[in-house]
Amino acid sequence: MMPPEQETITGTPNSTTTSATTTPSPSFLLTNVNRSSETGSVHAEPSCDHAETSPTCSLGHDHDHHHNLVLADHHNQSAGAVRSSIFRESLRPVTLKFEDVAYTVNLKPRNGMNCFSTHVPKPTRAVLNGVSGLVRPGELLAMLGPSGSGKTTLLTALAGRLPGKISGNISYNGQPFSSSMKRKTGFVSQDDVLYPHLTVLETLTYAALLRLPKKLTREEKIEQAELIIVELGLTRCRNGVVGGPLLRGVSGGEKKRVSIGQEMLVNPCLLLLDEPTSGLDSTTAQRIIATLRGLARGGRTVITTLHQPSSRLYRMFDKVVVLSEGCPIYCGQAGRVMDYFGSIGYVPGFNFMNPADFLLDLANGIATDIKQDDQHEFHGRLEHLDDQNSIKQHLVSSYKKNIYPTLKAEIHGNHKDPIGLLFFFSIFWGFFPLFNAIFAFPQERPMLIKERSSGMYRLSSYYFARMAGDLPMELVLPTVFVTVTYWMGGLKPSLITFLLTLLIILFNVLVSQGLGLALGAILMDVKQATTLASVTMLVFLLVGGYYIQKIPAFIAWLKYISFSHYCYKLLVGVQYTDNEFYECGIGMHCRVMDFPAIKCLGLDNKWWDVAALTVMFVGYRLLAYVALRMGQPQ
Ligand SMILES: Nc1ncnc2c1ncn2[C@@H]1O[C@H](COP(=O)(O)OP(=O)(O)OP(=O)(O)O)[C@@H](O)[C@H]1O
Numbered sequence: 240m241m242p243p244e245q246e247t248i249t250g251t252p253n254s255t256t257t258s259a260t261t262t263p264s265p266s267f268l269l270t271n272v273n274r275s276s277e278t279g280s281v282h283a284e285p286s287c288d289h290a291e292t293s294p295t296c297s298l299g300h301d302h303d304h305h306h307n308l309v310l311a312d313h314h315n316q317s318a319g320a321v322r323s324s325i326f327r328e329s330l331r332p333v334t335l336k337f338e339d340v341a342y343t344v345n346l347k348p349r350n351g352m353n354c355f356s357t358h359v360p361k362p363t364r365a366v367l368n369g370v371s372g373l374v375r376p377g378e379l380l381a382m383l384g385p386s387g388s389g390k391t392t393l394l395t396a397l398a399g400r401l402p403g404k405i406s407g408n409i410s411y412n413g414q415p416f417s418s419s420m421k422r423k424t425g426f427v428s429q430d431d432v433l434y435p436h437l438t439v440l441e442t443l444t445y446a447a448l449l450r451l452p453k454k455l456t457r458e459e460k461i462e463q464a465e466l467i468i469v470e471l472g473l474t475r476c477r478n479g480v481v482g483g484p485l486l487r488g489v490s491g492g493e494k495k496r497v498s499i500g501q502e503m504l505v506n507p508c509l510l511l512l513d514e515p516t517s518g519l520d521s522t523t524a525q526r527i528i529a530t531l532r533g534l535a536r537g538g539r540t541v542i543t544t545l546h547q548p549s550s551r552l553y554r555m556f557d558k559v560v561v562l563s564e565g566c567p568i569y570c571g572q573a574g575r576v577m578d579y580f581g582s583i584g585y586v587p588g589f590n591f592m593n594p595a596d597f598l599l600d601l602a603n604g605i606a607t608d609i610k611q612d613d614q615h616e617f618h619g620r621l622e623h624l625d626d627q628n629s630i631k632q633h634l635v636s637s638y639k640k641n642i643y644p645t646l647k648a649e650i651h652g653n654h655k656d657p658i659g660l661l662f663f664f665s666i667f668w669g670f671f672p673l674f675n676a677i678f679a680f681p682q683e684r685p686m687l688i689k690e691r692s693s694g695m696y697r698l699s700s701y702y703f704a705r706m707a708g709d710l711p712m713e714l715v716l717p718t719v720f721v722t723v724t725y726w727m728g729g730l731k732p733s734l735i736t737f738l739l740t741l742l743i744i745l746f747n748v749l750v751s752q753g754l755g756l757a758l759g760a761i762l763m764d765v766k767q768a769t770t771l772a773s774v775t776m777l778v779f780l781l782v783g784g785y786y787i788q789k790i791p792a793f794i795a796w797l798k799y800i801s802f803s804h805y806c807y808k809l810l811v812g813v814q815y816t817d818n819e820f821y822e823c824g825i826g827m828h829c830r831v832m833d834f835p836a837i838k839c840l841g842l843d844n845k846w847w848d849v850a851a852l853t854v855m856f857v858g859y860r861l862l863a864y865v866a867l868r869m870g871q872p873q
Pocket residue numbers: 344345366384385386387388389390391392393546
């Protein structure tokens with residue numbers, strides 16, 4: 240059972256296996272958590288509103304990486320500050336999925352070919368061939384590949400700007416490209432399209448005046464342009480002319496940032512950039528990628544093509560797609576490429592090789608080194624080791640075999656979400672005793688009247704008998720469900736975790752039953768009680784914390800009276816301990832309790848949750864009893 244796609248973001252820094260929604264469930268950690276908890280370095284500070292999250296991770300012995308993150312964080316913070324002041328319109332997160340994208344172009348017939356002949360097929364060329372991927376809000380995806388591998392074509396297709404017929408599926412929050420999506424998409428082309436005679440300030444101001452919605456005043460639009468200048472570090476050259484081939488103007492990096500600024504003005508949810516760092520020195524390139532990462536961390540979906548990023552740049556990407564002659568050879572977490580290619584027999588020629596160089600070599604069919612253990616098999620498989628085409632073919636077929644099925648399942652959301660399933664079953668299983676209990680008192684009116692005349696209301700012996708009768712079922716079925724759920728999730732919980740999970744679900748069942756008794760006793764009308772119970776359960780479910788994490792303030796208090804909320808908190812709480820870590824980036828390990836979707840829940844006081852459930856367990860029954868004593872059963 241998956242939650243529906245949500246607008247709220249409580250993203251994760253590492254989400255290969257996260258849900259296909261914009262809200263990764265805590266289940267993501269169950270398969271990624273480092274149970275040994277030996278990892279030294281930890282980060283902190285994820286926020287419940289990922290849109291403003293700025294994770295600061297201290298890293299395992301990696302100075303460069305640390306430097307990158309500090310730089311990125313600086314940008315994140317400034318990006319966050321500017322966003323909060325200028326972008327009053329909320330950002331709508333976009334999850335972009337593309338599956339089996341293929342694009343073929345017709346080539347001009349060669350001289351001598353008879354164009355009018357119906358027998359000679361028109362020459363065509365497959366520019367893209369079965370490219371798939373998934374990018375969530377908060378993620379920065381880089382497309383890598385040699386020149387002519389199809390990066391720009393794919394980027395243009397994702398921006399909804401590619402003419403001609405594209406086969407495959409491209410969806411934006413599950414919908415095809417639309418005019419409203421177009422308004423939310425920013426596209427920065429490889430060549431900066433700017434007026435050379437305008438200054439940086441004029442360029443951005445005019446763009447703001449022309450592109451921002453009419454409801455903003457002129458002053459507000461100008462203010463936004465000014466803020467973009469600050470955010471992109473263009474203050475020093477704000478009055479310099481942009482320049483062009485015949486007019487010396489600002490530097491290439493500054494020009495590129497002006498182009499990005501033009502798109503940022505409209506606060507795009509989806510930002511696509513074609514080679515934003517081409518021709519720039521590595522520091523400027525790093526600054527631009529850090530800005531993009533900051534924009535992504537602010538809740539945007541950012542995709543960029545790059546030619547040859549340095550290893551420092553590479554480490555800033557969340558995901559990469561690697562293309563070789565239009566075919567994908569890798570799509571997934573940037574930090575896992577070495578592991579993946581190592582697993583299929585390709586290792587870099589020397590230690591500490593830039594992963595981007597390694598990937599580009601592979602995409603060109605150049606395998607610098609092949610693992611000793613795989614040599615034999617490899618020689619058998621390929622006729623000539625230096626045959627670049629064979630290497631490419633092998634990489635493409637390995638992708639199809641190893642990556643594509645998982646990616647496809649992720650795109651379709653067919654992944655396992657054990658906590659979600661447990662929560663769903665606990666709620667689902669709570670419905671039966673709830674509605675069962677509703678009938679207990681209204682159906683017993685005659686007996687209750689009799690009891691009343693004798694001066695003693697009991698909680699119905701009939702009810703007790705039935706509860707006892709139902710108990711085996713109510714115990715056995717949750718046990719089966721919990722076992723099946725863990726089994727389906729591929730997890731092997733400890734016996735304690737398993738028993739605690741079971742206990743929580745049973746507790747939830749009993750509280751649910753108490754609510755049914757109370758409603759039945761208060762209303763003494765099955766129809767009314769059933770309706771009220773359905774509405775109450777729905778509200779409790781929605782504010783429980785699984786489906787919606789950022790509940791509007793005016794109804795947020797409802798979670799305190801929702802037993803589903805406490806049940807969910809405890810269910811999540813028993814799966815993890817305080818000193819567990821998960822991999823939240825390359826070489827980074829974060830505390831599980833700091834995972835945004837978990838931190839939002841606040842699992843620090845589990846005993847309070849148990850106490851709240853106990854109060855409800857007793858309270859509902861007490862309420863039922865009082866209602867029976869005070870009520871007037873006729
Ligand atoms: N409309 C078209 N007609 C003919 N060929 C095309 C067309 N569109 C793309 N191609 C070809 O498809 C291939 C991929 O082009 P694309 O611009 O996507 O590559 P790229 O990976 O972005 O290259 P670069 O890194 O050099 O920008 C190129 O060989 C290009 O010539």
